[in-house]
């Protein structure tokens with residue numbers, strides 16, 4: 042679906058996004074098998090999601106792409122608390138399939154990388170299905186370096202799917 046950039050908003054999540062975010066998560070998780078969860082794993086109440094988002098909102102680690110009032114993409118930094126690892130983060134990103142190829146993730150990643158720098162993150166680590174070429178091209182475009190392979194990242198329909206580790210030093 043063509044995205045009119047004038048109506049594409051990047052913003053921090055708020056706890057009021059809980060209901061719409063759950064709707065987004067149910068949709069995005071069933072559109073591909075590229076995420077670590079499907080909708081059947083989502084038994085999150087709006088109250089639990091509100092609590093989680095309230096924390097993410099304070100920490101400014103969660104960015105939403107909103108288009109004409111609908112959440113169409115998200116990105117998140119997950120930052121561990123402990124001293125030895127608190128300057129690293131893992132990152133997640135996803136966009137509704139109808140909006141792929143329209144530069145939505147480009148806007149999301151540019152915002153979250155800027156945020157990571159502000160938060161003092163020096164390394165972003167992530168794992169991607171080795172056959173998710175779209176995401177791999179995307180990460181490589183942003184200078185993420187391939188750091189290794191894992192033979193068993195996902196178990197789907199009785200088969201194992203391998204994964205690739207990517208990292209970006211900031």
Ligand SMILES: CC(C)(COP(=O)(O)OP(=O)(O)OC[C@H]1O[C@@H](n2cnc3c(N)ncnc32)[C@H](O)[C@@H]1OP(=O)(O)O)[C@@H](O)C(=O)NCCC(=O)NCCS
Nearest residue numbers: 075134135136141142143144145146147169175176178179
């Ligand atoms: C991967 C994903 C986040 C890309 O989002 P998107 O909004 O379509 O990406 P953009 O339109 O901003 O494109 C950014 C870059 O991604 C890559 N890309 C996008 N579409 C592509 C395609 N069809 N083939 C190969 N690379 C592609 C390109 O590097 C592109 O940059 P370019 O336009 O300069 O060539 C999106 O496909 C998605 O949400 N997939 C499902 C969830 C997922 O796989 N998340 C990652 C899990 S680790």
